[in-house]
Amino acid sequence: EVQLVESGGALVQPGGSLRLSCAASGFTFSTYWMHWVRQVPGKGLVWVSRIKSDGNITNYAESVKGRFTSSRDNTKNTLYLQMNSLRAEDTAVYYCAREEGGDRYFDLWGRGTLVTVSS
Amino acid sequence: DIQMTQSPSSLSASVGDRVTITCRTSQTISSNLNWYQQRPGKAPKLLIYAASNLQSGVPSRFSGSGSGTDFSLTITGLQPEDFATYYCQQSYSTPRTFGQGTKVEIK
Numbered sequence: 001e002v003q004l005v006e007s008g009g010a011l012v013q014p015g016g017s018l019r020l021s022c023a024a025s026g027f028t029f030s031t032y033w034m035h036w037v038r039q040v041p042g043k044g045l046v047w048v049s050r051i052k053s054d055g056n057i058t059n060y061a062e063s064v065k066g067r068f069t070s071s072r073d074n075t076k077n078t079l080y081l082q083m084n085s086l087r088a089e090d091t092a093v094y095y096c097a098r099e100e101g102g103d104r105y106f107d108l109w110g111r112g113t114l115v116t117v118s119s
Numbered sequence: 120d121i122q123m124t125q126s127p128s129s130l131s132a133s134v135g136d137r138v139t140i141t142c143r144t145s146q147t148i149s150s151n152l153n154w155y156q157q158r159p160g161k162a163p164k165l166l167i168y169a170a171s172n173l174q175s176g177v178p179s180r181f182s183g184s185g186s187g188t189d190f191s192l193t194i195t196g197l198q199p200e201d202f203a204t205y206y207c208q209q210s211y212s213t214p215r216t217f218g219q220g221t222k223v224e225i226k
Contacts, residue, residue, distance in 0.1 A: 035215070037163075045155075045163060045206055045217040059213045095162055104210035105153040105168035112162055 002026035002108065004096050009113030016086050016117070022079040022096030022110055030054075030074035033099040035106060036081050038092035046092075049081065050099070064090075086117045121145050121209050125218030131226040136197045140221045142190045142207035151211035154183055154192045157220075158203045166205075167192060197223075 008020040022034070036048040049060045049070040058070050069082040079096050093114050097106040122145035132138050142152065150170040155163040165174045167183035170190055180195045194201055202225050207218040 037217075044220045045157075045208075047215045047217065050213065050215070061214050097163075100168070103153075103169040103172075104151070104215075105165055106155070106163070106208070107165050107168075107174070109162040109164070 004098065004108055004110035006094060006096055006110040006113040009094065009115045011116045011118065012086055013119050014087060014117055017082070017084045018086065018115060020081040020083065020094055020096075020113055020115070022081075024077045024079065024098075027098075027108075029072075029077040032101070033104075034070075034072065034079045035097045035099055036070060036079075037095045037097055037106075037109075038090075039095070039112070040092045048094070051079070083115070086115075088117050091115060091117045120214055121148065121212060121216050123207055123209060123216050123218040125207055125221055127221060128219065129222040129224060131224045132197050133226045134197055134199060136226075138194045138197055138223060140192045140205055140207075140223075142185075142192070142218050144188045144190075144209055147187045148209045148211035150186045151209055152183075152185065152190045153208045153210055154181075155206045155208065156201075156203050157206065158200075163206065194223075199225075 005023045035050045051058045051070045055072050067085045071080045093112040095112045096110045098108040100107045124143045152170045154167040157163045171183045182193050204220045204222045206220050
């Protein structure tokens with residue numbers, strides 16, 4: 001089955017760190033750009049980061065630049081998001097999404113994992 | 120960054136109605152505009168890509184149009200399962216910005 005499954009969400013204190021994972025299956029993971037998108041409960045979708053198929057290019061939203069790092073292990077078909085110096089405003093459901101190469105739309109999404117930053 | 124302005128932010132409609140949601144971008148993006156549906160507690164789902172292309176498996180009552188800076192999503196013959204929140208997104212440049220969403224509610 002073609003799917004993405006996120007994990008790693010948790011309750012963490014402000015200033016803490018967390019690493020999210022996104023396990024891909026059913027498709028050739030190593031050929032796709034991948035993205036992270038987050039959503040504060042009850043609010044809209046916000047793009048967070050992207051990573052090239054080979055991992056050599058990454059881009060980030062200004063709100064997370066310098067604190068979050070996206071990486072991937074194509075041998076394990078897994079995408080990661082390392083989140084450091086977490087703030088209350090990082091509280092959200094984090095989705096990973098696959099980008100279709102031509103028109104660059106997100107055609108496959110995971111179910112999301114909840115990150116809560118609170119003392 | 121490209122700003123996305125969706126309207127309305129919410130609407131009430133009845134089963135069978137025709138509904139149109141609009142999305143305006145702060146700069147021209149050709150046809151690099153996608154529409155997603157999100158039901159409560161679920162992940163977003165791609166409906167329309169490249170402004171007017173129906174994603175495989177999506178019912179034909181959904182359609183998209185537009186280019187440049189003005190786009191629209193139309194649902195012709197609203198069904199009970201269509202009550203959800205809809206988002207536009209530009210794929211012209213990074214960051215890949217989303218509209219603020221349009222919640223379609225039952226009248």
